[in-house]
Amino acid sequence: MTSPTDLTTAQPVEAGTDDTPQAPAAAAAGAPRAGGGGTWHALRRDAGAMLSLGYVVLVTLAAVLAPVLTAVSGWTPYAFDQSAIDPNLGGMPIGPWGGVSAEHWLGVEPGSGRDIFARIVYGARVSMAIALSATALTTVLGVSLGLVAGYFGGRVDLVISRVMDFLMAFPALIFMIAVLSALPASNRSALLVVVISVFGWPYLARIVRGQTMSLAQREFVEAARAAGAGGTRIVFREILPNLRSTIIVMATLAVPGYIGTEAGLSFLGVGVVPPAPSWGQMIAASVKWYAVDPAYFVFPGACLFLLVLSFTVLGDRLRAVVDAQEGR
Numbered sequence: 001m002t003s004p005t006d007l008t009t010a011q012p013v014e015a016g017t018d019d020t021p022q023a024p025a026a027a028a029a030g031a032p033r034a035g036g037g038g039t040w041h042a043l044r045r046d047a048g049a050m051l052s053l054g055y056v057v058l059v060t061l062a063a064v065l066a067p068v069l070t071a072v073s074g075w076t077p078y079a080f081d082q083s084a085i086d087p088n089l090g091g092m093p094i095g096p097w098g099g100v101s102a103e104h105w106l107g108v109e110p111g112s113g114r115d116i117f118a119r120i121v122y123g124a125r126v127s128m129a130i131a132l133s134a135t136a137l138t139t140v141l142g143v144s145l146g147l148v149a150g151y152f153g154g155r156v157d158l159v160i161s162r163v164m165d166f167l168m169a170f171p172a173l174i175f176m177i178a179v180l181s182a183l184p185a186s187n188r189s190a191l192l193v194v195v196i197s198v199f200g201w202p203y204l205a206r207i208v209r210g211q212t213m214s215l216a217q218r219e220f221v222e223a224a225r226a227a228g229a230g231g232t233r234i235v236f237r238e239i240l241p242n243l244r245s246t247i248i249v250m251a252t253l254a255v256p257g258y259i260g261t262e263a264g265l266s267f268l269g270v271g272v273v274p275p276a277p278s279w280g281q282m283i284a285a286s287v288k289w290y291a292v293d294p295a296y297f298v299f300p301g302a303c304l305f306l307l308v309l310s311f312t313v314l315g316d317r318l319r320a321v322v323d324a325q326e327g328r
Contacts, residue, residue, distance in 0.1 A: 039245075042321045049317035052310035059307050063125040070122070073105060075115035077122045077277045084108045098295030106299050109282075110289045116299055119277040123300065126278050127307075130192050131258040137197040138258075139251050142204030143243070147235050149205070150212025161209070164202035172199040173264075180270040188273050192265065196258055204250050208243060215239045245322045253315035256308040263304055279304045 043049045062069060070076055084099050085091045091111035093099030098107030098116070106116040149160040176195050183191055215221060216239065224234050263280030265271035272278035279300045286297035 038325060039318070039321050042324075043317060046317050048313050052314040052317070055306055055310040056314065059124050059303070060128060062121045063128045066121040066125050070115075070118045073115065073117055075104070075118045077114065077118040078275055079114065079118075081108060081113035081115070083113070085110065085113045093293060098293050098299075100295070107295050109285070110293050110296060116282075116296065119282060120279070120300055120303055123277040123279045123282065124303070124307075126189065126272055126276065127259050127262055127304075130189055130196075130262045131255050133193045134196040134200060134258045134262075135251050135254050137193060138200040138204060138254060139247060141197060141201035142250075143208050143240075143247060145201065146205035146208025147212050147240065150209040151216055151231065151235050151239065153213075157209070160205070164205055167199055167202045168206075170199070175199075176261075176265060177268060177270050180265065185273040188271070192262055192271060196261055200254065200258065204247075204254070207246065207250065211243055211246060212239055215242055245326070249315060249319045249322055252311065252318055256311035256315070259304070259311070260308055 043053075075081070081104070084094055084104060085108065086094050091113075093108050093110055093113075095101055095107075098110070100107045104115050104117065106120065108115055109119070145160050145164075149157040176199070179195060180188070180191060212235075221234055221238050224238050229237070262271055263278070263283070266278040266280030267284040269284070272281055274281060282300040283297060283304070286293075286300070290297050
């Protein structure tokens with residue numbers, strides 16, 4: 001599973017520390033934060049970021065509109081078309097490039113005749129749903145535990161830090177394969193989200209913890225304490241808003257890792273359960289046909305590669321922009 005890279009410590013916009021009677025209330029209310037207009041303007045000038053964002057949006061729309069797209073194409077991901085394969089050749093698709101035609105836009109699966117386009121768009125729905133759900137759960141766990149460990153310190157920090165060290169040193173892939181193999185196939189998508197998140201949150205939590213420890217010593221936090229603000233208010237009103245850019249960048253960088261993890265587990269046979277479509281599952285099934293029908297491997301493989309690449313490039317560009325802005 002891909003480990004997100006560390007980021008430069010965020011530089012917060014500090015609250016005023018004026019000694020007038022109104023200063024404590026202003027400090028407790030939190031410092032104003034800059035909007036994201038500058039970040040978006042910088043990304044718009046980056047061709048790589050825009051191309052990556054365009055492909056991510058395209059795949060997202062395909063996943064959301066999968067029922068509509070398959071209705072237009074005329075094939076569901078589970079329908080068999082025996083007329084599109086040649087039984088005398090072991091089920092090879094009829095026609096060039098794996099049976100690509102006006103009826104089957106990306107050809108058909110060898111042996112079964114299922115429409116590859118329909119399975120790819122529904123596979124995008126599965127991959128995106130699992131990756132985004134795992135990212136959301138990982139972000140909630142990582143940010144919450146990182147804030148608690150970094151701000152309160154002491155034994156709380158010791159316990160959370162030791163758990164993070166253990167999970168980060170644990171052979172996650174082997175454990176995932178063992179657990180998913182032993183658990184029932186029902187609700188496999190939900191199990192994938194939980195298992196991926198269990199091993200994913202420490203990477204974000206460690207970064208949030210370090211930045212929280214730094215921010216907790218800043219003047220605007222001291223002013224909030226002097227105004228009588230409690231720990232919970234300081235964490236959520238003063239520290240958390242200053243971690244917003246870091247959290248967004250880390251979440252963007254985590255998505256491609258989780259897409260790859262889901263595809264890898266499905267490739268190994270412990271991920272999404274057939275006949276539900278999955279890109280990793282399709283790539284695994286294409287191995288034995290690669291020599292005679294390379295198109296069956298190329299189409300889902302290209303979709304997976306481009307999606308992971310697009311999220312990675314977008315995350316790197318976003319991180320570079322945020323670092324440059326915070327450096328100023």
